[in-house]
């Protein structure tokens with residue numbers, strides 16, 4: 001795809017994340033939650049990672065931010081502006097150049113007012129003005145500045161978190177499910193602000209389970225399933241089923257309200273139940289013998305797909 005000729009802002013290559021868990025009789029078990037995941041986000045681009053619950057979306061975000069839980073280990077490469085994103089670089093960039101809007105509203109500091117969190121402690125007039133402006137953008141009145149997180153509704157808390165994150169004019173924004181708890185208009189407004197950030201040159205990685213919302217604003221869609229990516233498509237490819245490259249993406253397409261909600265049978269496999277080969281094989285209408293082998297992620301029609309067939 002075009003972006004790849006330039007150095008992408010963020011490049012994740014062959015990322016795998018595993019958890020060590022202790023099971024019966026203190027037996028140690030490694031469970032792979034993400035397997036061979038690759039994606040890129042260019043400057044000025046909004047890429048949406050779309051997948052159902054448990055597909056590994058938040059893990060990807062936490063992996064990039066260097067915020068994985070203690071029992072997790074990872075391998076693969078993560079590059080930011082062409083250089084490995086080391087622990088040391090992350091310490092300097094996290095919360096400034098690279099910002100995560102985390103999933104769930106519980107990340108606000110319960111002891112600080114909304115205004116203090118958005119201003120990050122600054123008290124000068126300019127910071128106050130910027131804070132007011134940021135909150136106003138998300139439809140939050142002046143009175144919200146003196147409220148504590150417990151006094152906010154879930155939707156308000158989300159918007160405060162987003163305002164606090166974008167206040168820092170980041171180069172890379174990772175927004176983990178920023179819209180649940182918001183009604184459609186508010187959700188669209190939030191996404192349009194992320195879109196604006198991309199227009200102004202930032203790279204935006206939007207994480208969502210809502211394909212329709214993603215299609216409203218993203219340039220590209222990366223489809224997640226059971227800890228890996230099955231397809232990378234342009235948003236425009238979703239106008240016609242035939243343009244989509246993977247049977248799962250096609251099933252998602254048919255499951256959209258405008259296409260009559262035709263859900264595919266079966267469920268996503270997890271953790272210790274992952275098939276050796278294609279993770280979609282058990283549900284796939286086109287499965288064949290070779291799908292039991294690991295399937296490479298390859299280029300197809302200007303996008304990428306993890307499927308042997310050229311559908």
Ligand SMILES: Nc1ncnc2c1ncn2[C@@H]1O[C@H](COP(=O)(O)OP(=O)(O)O)[C@@H](O)[C@H]1O
Nearest residue numbers: 019033052053054055056057058059060069271
């Ligand atoms: N702390 C953890 N310990 C063990 N497994 C975990 C942990 N966090 C996540 N996982 C596993 O990783 C999978 C992906 O989780 P997550 O990235 O949160 O999914 P999503 O954000 O797509 O809903 C989960 O199904 C779960 O099995």
Ligand SMILES: [Mg+2]
Nearest residue numbers: 057058059103
């Ligand atoms: Mg999540």
